[in-house]
Amino acid sequence: MSVLVVGSIALDTVKTPVEEHADLLGGSASYAAVGASFFTPVKLVGVVGEDFPEDHLTFLRGRQIDLVGLQQLPGKTFRWSGEYMWDMNIRETRSVELNVFEHFTPTLPAPYLDSPFVLLANIAPSLQSHVLDQMQRPRFVIADTMDLWINIARADLEALLTRVDMLILNDGEARQFTGETSLIKAGHKIRAMGPQFVAIKKGEHGCLLFGQNEFFSCAAYPLEDIHDPTGAGDTFAGGLAGYLAANATGAVTFEQLRHGVVFGSVLASFNVEAFSLERLRTLTQNDIDIRYQAFRLLSQFEVLR
Numbered sequence: 001m002s003v004l005v006v007g008s009i010a011l012d013t014v015k016t017p018v019e020e021h022a023d024l025l026g027g028s029a030s031y032a033a034v035g036a037s038f039f040t041p042v043k044l045v046g047v048v049g050e051d052f053p054e055d056h057l058t059f060l061r062g063r064q065i066d067l068v069g070l071q072q073l074p075g076k077t078f079r080w081s082g083e084y085m086w087d088m089n090i091r092e093t094r095s096v097e098l099n100v101f102e103h104f105t106p107t108l109p110a111p112y113l114d115s116p117f118v119l120l121a122n123i124a125p126s127l128q129s130h131v132l133d134q135m136q137r138p139r140f141v142i143a144d145t146m147d148l149w150i151n152i153a154r155a156d157l158e159a160l161l162t163r164v165d166m167l168i169l170n171d172g173e174a175r176q177f178t179g180e181t182s183l184i185k186a187g188h189k190i191r192a193m194g195p196q197f198v199a200i201k202k203g204e205h206g207c208l209l210f211g212q213n214e215f216f217s218c219a220a221y222p223l224e225d226i227h228d229p230t231g232a233g234d235t236f237a238g239g240l241a242g243y244l245a246a247n248a249t250g251a252v253t254f255e256q257l258r259h260g261v262v263f264g265s266v267l268a269s270f271n272v273e274a275f276s277l278e279r280l281r282t283l284t285q286n287d288i289d290i291r292y293q294a295f296r297l298l299s300q301f302e303v304l305r
């Protein structure tokens, strides 16, 4: 089954303590769509400007991503620039140029309206809701968000939460949103606002998954070399959504979500090995399978008496 992905498509400039690269393919929807495409067909909704390189469109098409819902408008593509500190869990946004993104309204082509799985990657919550307004009730809707929307569009985000099955956000955002220092309390508090499931990401420390009476703590795959953490969360969300669409028959269960966050973590671990989506360009199913097995083995433990 296919996944509909909506979010930002960007040209990013990223600086880490050792390298800086400009005008890279980025955006929440780019990472999420490519992440999901390793498991299932993807339909992409987003906007780019006239300056968006044809090479990037060729790459997305090559991943079997349906681009009928991608608008190309007069003007420049959304641009974002960020800088990572020595602790690469810490990032500062250096600049944002909205460009064609400023007046973007996600409009779904008719064949997208009955998509069973929907990933509302990071964009304004009012736009995420606008996507749901156009759809017949999808089977499973995942939303991602960020600190900006918690600060400037809280009411819209709260309204969205009553309409989604799962919210994904990072640890800092969960604390900011709920006013709780405990991530466990924060996860339960967000669930009480609507979504049946919540995933709280903790960067290189993994993620926490909350259900009604279930809880799962998933590690992150330990990497020696991290080159660019940008889009790790989006790739995680894409991998999770793609895995669910490919494997969930009937209602999505907590057990399927457990597997989904493991595969999402595997995909994210590849993504941070190179700038932009470079590592995902060469990634194979065999690479994913090998890392999944390695991750499984090092996550297991036994109590020795």
Ligand code: AMP
Binding pocket: 007, 008, 009, 010, 011, 012, 025, 026, 027, 028, 079, 080, 122, 123, 124, 148, 229, 230, 231, 232, 233, 234
């Ligand atoms: P992440 O590392 O998961 O926070 O995602 C980084 C991506 O989000 C970058 O590729 C940016 O282009 C994109 N991004 C940054 N700010 C925004 C925003 N306000 N709305 C949508 N996407 C954004």
